Amino acid sequence: MDKELLIELYFSQQLDDSRLMELQDLLENDEDFRKDFEFQKDLKSAILISEKERLKKILINEEQQIGSASNNVKTLVWPQFLKIAAILVLFMAVSWFVYINLSSPTIANLYADNYSPYPNTYYEISRGNDEMTPERSAFVAYETGDYQRAIKEFSVIQKPLEPNYIDFYLAQSYMAQGNYEKAIPYFVKLKQSTSELKEESLWYLSLCYLKLNKKDEAENNLKTLIQNASYKLEEAKVLLDELAD
Amino acid sequence: MNKTNDLELFKKLKSGSDKAFKEVYNDNRTLFLNFGRSYAIDENDLLDLYQDSYLVLYENIQSGKLKELTSSLSTYLLSIGKYKIMERLRKNRLQTNNEIILKSLKIEDEIKEFELDDKSLSNHQAQLKHCFEKLGLKCQTVLKQFYYRSMTIAEIRISENYNSDNVVKAQKSRCLKQLRDCVKTMPNG
Numbered sequence: 395m396d397k398e399l400l401i402e403l404y405f406s407q408q409l410d411d412s413r414l415m416e417l418q419d420l421l422e423n424d425e426d427f428r429k430d431f432e433f434q435k436d437l438k439s440a441i442l443i444s445e446k447e448r449l450k451k452i453l454i455n456e457e458q459q460i461g462s463a464s465n466n467v468k469t470l471v472w473p474q475f476l477k478i479a480a481i482l483v484l485f486m487a488v489s490w491f492v493y494i495n496l497s498s499p500t501i502a503n504l505y506a507d508n509y510s511p512y513p514n515t516y517y518e519i520s521r522g523n524d525e526m527t528p529e530r531s532a533f534v535a536y537e538t539g540d541y542q543r544a545i546k547e548f549s550v551i552q553k554p555l556e557p558n559y560i561d562f563y564l565a566q567s568y569m570a571q572g573n574y575e576k577a578i579p580y581f582v583k584l585k586q587s588t589s590e591l592k593e594e595s596l597w598y599l600s601l602c603y604l605k606l607n608k609k610d611e612a613e614n615n616l617k618t619l620i621q622n623a624s625y626k627l628e629e630a631k632v633l634l635d636e637l638a639d
Numbered sequence: 640m641n642k643t644n645d646l647e648l649f650k651k652l653k654s655g656s657d658k659a660f661k662e663v664y665n666d667n668r669t670l671f672l673n674f675g676r677s678y679a680i681d682e683n684d685l686l687d688l689y690q691d692s693y694l695v696l697y698e699n700i701q702s703g704k705l706k707e708l709t710s711s712l713s714t715y716l717l718s719i720g721k722y723k724i725m726e727r728l729r730k731n732r733l734q735t736n737n738e739i740i741l742k743s744l745k746i747e748d749e750i751k752e753f754e755l756d757d758k759s760l761s762n763h764q765a766q767l768k769h770c771f772e773k774l775g776l777k778c779q780t781v782l783k784q785f786y787y788r789s790m791t792i793a794e795i796r797i798s799e800n801y802n803s804d805n806v807v808k809a810q811k812s813r814c815l816k817q818l819r820d821c822v823k824t825m826p827n828g
Binding site: 438439457516533 | 690711782
């Protein structure tokens with residue numbers, strides 16, 4: 395096998411098992427080949443970092459443009475904005491005074507202000523496999539808001555003994571449909587486990603209890619969440635304050 | 640973001656278009672930052688994490704590690720981001736059981752495979768980087784396509800409109816020689 399071709403196959407990630415063995419054999423027995431190969435590997439690392447720096451500069455530049463674009467908007471409309479802002483602030487102050495004295499946030503409002511379905515942060519990487527597995531099908535349904543279907547698909551996936559992300563998204567799907575009683579047991583199992591979705595489960599569990607008017611349970615879970623201080627910390631504090639009113 | 644649009648953007652990102660690179664970054668910025676703000680991460684750190692996550696995604700498309708889109712680009716980004724956020728939280732020592740949580744992450748192995756090689760360059764690698772950046776555009780293009788985008792000689796021939804594979808090989812060989820000569824002139828080169 396042509397040595398050049400072996401190197402080409404290596405760097406284009408097309409080396410099969412037998413070619414890999416040939417490569418390893420050459421690396422062990424041909425000193426010049428080994429040196430040349432190591433040189434090219436070093437070059438690959440160098441190009442990777444060089445390109446990373448170049449791309450990072452592009453992103454920093456993008457951020458500067460985003461920053462200056464929002465500043466320009468402020469400069470252009472500032473005098474007019476001030477007038478409108480003054481009127482709005484006055485109106486809002488009056489409205490707030492009236493509102494705060496005549497009503498308090500309802501459960502429905504608190505829920506609506508705080509709830510949104512957790513995004514899909516899991517995906518199935520198929521290495522060239524087009525097969526529509528139940529998991530892939532479930533997440534496609536979840537992402538497109540077809541929660542009925544998502545529940546059906548998530549339910550048939552074989553799960554390990556420890557609660558995991560499938561349980562989490564199944565609970566999310568129930569919750570999105572307004573079926574809080576069905577969602578709760580899954581969130582409870584997850585919050586008691588060592589799952590990576592433990593904190594998120596505490597939050598959504600609180601919201602389920604909130605919606606079902608189970609204030610004590612909601613508050614207890616929010617307090618645990620606040621103690622752990624990693625997910626929805628500020629939102630949990632605000633919600634807890636509002637529930638205490 | 641619909642599927643057809645995602646596939647088109649994936650192809651454009653794969654082709655190395657700087658325009659697509661900026662477009663996808665801007666398109667996903669709000670989504671990512673809103674998601675990340677749920678976690679106890681400083682705003683400046685969050686922006687940094689977004690950029691790092693985005694670069695991981697981009698480089699894995701370029702290198703061919705991410706061969707096809709089975710989910711949306713946004714989902715991939717959030718997945719990478721989630722992992723990086725958890726890593727950062729562990730660093731910030733806000734949770735005592737972070738070790739357990741990270742170990743149980745389903746995607747940890749897959750993300751680790753996608754991680755950029757952030758370890759500092761060896762002396763030889765740093766010299767090669769310096770010399771690479773001094774090369775002309777033609778050499779940088781061919782070498783980037785071969786080593787960074789994992790293209791075959793035939794693919795480079797088609798992409799850059801060379802007459803034959805042998806012409807590509809000869810060009811690559813000349814560029815490598817220029818690099819070796821440059822490195823020799825450097826201290827300990």
